[in-house]
Amino acid sequence: MSSGTFCPRCGDPIPARAEPRPGEPRERDAVLCDECYFEDFDLVDAPERIEVRVCSRCGAVHKGNRWVDIDAEDYTDVAIDRVTESLGVHLKAEDVRWGVDPEQVDENTIRMHCTFSGIVRGTHREEAVTVPVHIAKQTCQRCGRIAGGYYSSIVQLRASERLPTSEEEARAVEIAESYIADREATGDRNAFITETLDTDDGVDIKISTNQMGAGVAKRIVSELGGAVEEYPTLVTEDGDGNEVYRVTYAVRLPAFSPGDVIDPDDGDGPVLVRSVQGNLKGVRLTTGDAYEAAFEEGEAPDARRLGTADDAVDTTVVAVEDEYAIQVLDPDTYESKTVARPSYVDPDADSVPVLSSRAGLSILPGGAVGRTDTDARE
Template identity: 70%
Template structure:
């Protein structure tokens, strides 16, 4: 590098000629120093003497500023690395900076972070090592405090019309609640949580942190299971600003019948396997294979006899095909040859079929993947 004809104001040595700053760019006051004097006072890294981290002992969230932040760390060492990375500052003149960290666990609450930095400054390779102690203290974040205190704003009560929800329905309802909260948490919503979810005598009760979550869950349950819901608000208190605070109960009513259930509307056309309970009930006639749909004057579902479920059907042997209306099969209980209706979903090449024997007789039952459904 050519000489500039200028001298270092500190030691008097010649100063190499440096590029002029761009128009509008401020002049570096240290540009007049030679490299030796410049690096005497140069610090590649600006590091605090100590870092204190407050971590929620229940969920692992870290307190930053005036709020709690989910950092997704596996342990406190990961938290310490993240906090050190946030706190350290690298000189603006450094280029091609690289750094590494080696944590040292001093005790249960203290981690000593040995950090090594390197980079190019004025074309010279510079390396610096700093050690930063990280003190980890434990507390309880606002969210976990509310959960442990049993706080909730909305309660979803899962019930069913003229029956009790099955264990599978209750388990699925609680599973959907937790999935929905996980979705909200992934989007950074720390106010979303399930306070309690439990199976009760006549269904399931799910307590949620906000009324919005309660309404969302109720809609999802109706989308998946059918049925309907209503909400009832109760004034519980006033906040610090004098605003009324309500707790809302969402009463979810599942349909009278479930998908896969076999019923007899007693209209003369034989049993129906239920294929949909969204809106008015829909199904497939076991005798003919024709599509069935509840009439408007029957409401969402007709009055019908419960005969069983699709899973209650058992396999039996096809003896002979009589004609386009009847098939001979073995009775699964007596092993006698019985003539039963031949529905559209019957496969003429089949040697085995599934049948259900009930008070309405012996009927062939379609597989769940039947195209008719």
Template identity: 60%
Template structure:
């Protein structure tokens, strides 16, 4: 006869608490601790794991896709894959584990793992060894990069001039930044295929049309101008769908900040360009008054370039004659000349930056 509140273990017949213990089924719950632990595995682990790793970028093939796991070497890959493959018993609590990798050769790592946990108020420890075999492959992305695959080209050009080194360098920087942002979201199709000099500008080949469109829009947003896109049919895919490459032709404005221009049919004096987004904006170098091109003229008013801030030289101030005139020494002849005094000129300045052009001698703002 058993005490009230007790029953028998169905496996060995020993009395057990009728409340029962842990277990996934009623039979497991009715087992005594000895019989329960006799068939208990704290950890479910495979003997061997085979993993494909891209030899170029370190991505791991899981299921039907490649996954970037940020591993520095194959040992890190083995740790990550072992972690994915191991299963800990659902009844275990306060589980902790540590792993010791043993590199057997360049392609094989044996993972020695020790697990601890609490089951049925009993501290349990279990050790497992998993052999991870690594095979080197090339992922689809790296294959496309090696094959110089691209879906779009951004042509960076400018109206009436070549793009500046600042503009082309910035275009390359933006391309890499857009790709990095897309990679950070898990997009493995994003990459810069090639950046190369072209006649009157630079060409940037990109892996997708989405990146090309983003770059074209960003360049226009930052530098002004506009762009057009043109599709070219290159092939058909396996399903018979037409595959196109897209060229985004970016045209930057003719005038850039720092240029000094003479506006046609305008007698207000030359303009120092300060911005050219949407429409040209600047300041008159004769008076210091602001200038803004009309909506119709936009960023390309009828004008000619006289020079740039970089072309200016320091000229000695002889005297400030009045609010509208200042006398300075000609930077070339050193003869005293009276020129227009814009309101940005400091009356106490001993020298001023001056630009000499076909339109005469003009004082520019200090840099």
């Protein structure tokens, strides 16, 4: 303990205080009496004003050097966090307690009334500060890119020897939207679809990055079948001189799709297509047996397209001749005709769905509609 001394500012005696420990710096104002010490003492160091940058389109908040999505109906909580981060409490204060009372002045201004208390030199101190927070509406980089039509890749949905059906187009867009939504959910602000365009040949989906364009194309092919080819185009160079490419991912669906009725070149009669993932698979309409294209034929065997399951109509069963033949009423001529009876036909059925094509009448399985697209384009 040092002996009592006098305050160098006012000359009043001050009590003796403990000397700092070896190696510990001596506080410059330690020689002052409490009254003089607290004349220049600030319990809290607060900024005069805080600005919070907010995207007026998506509501994201700029923090540090990036934009952050938040889940909030207003920005009071954001203002409280910013004020809390910017306030500094004196290092000599102990047992510090504080509170914040926000006051909404107008749409873009919040006054933060902050109160602090603590123990300094064994004395209870309180201080109140008011920090105005201004909400500055701006446009984040992501929304700016979307508004400006920015994209790095295009996923083009096409089909071999035909046009994609409306259902295929709709499903491809759903797949793309789901993929991008999954990326957004992980916090990836570079994930967005700029535009979806209907064209005479299919649908074009403009996507923010090449990596996401590739991911969307892969998912479409995985579900709808077909193949994808990449066509990169050099568009510019970045600040480091690296070449920047825009990639078109051309997704070409198979010539046939689920719900199509085809006539393979094998002499065994029409087939209702069930799947085009990998090898084309379906059911033979003459027997009801499963059909699978040869490995080398893949998803597009040599076949004629006779129609779709949506073209089928119900017709009356006249008589069941045996396990291989059945008489039905031709829906076009109303004549009784004997046709092949596939194994899936119920012998007690009063009516069956039939498709009339260049191959004659074919009985389809009940509920065989492979798609709901009644506007399928030839």
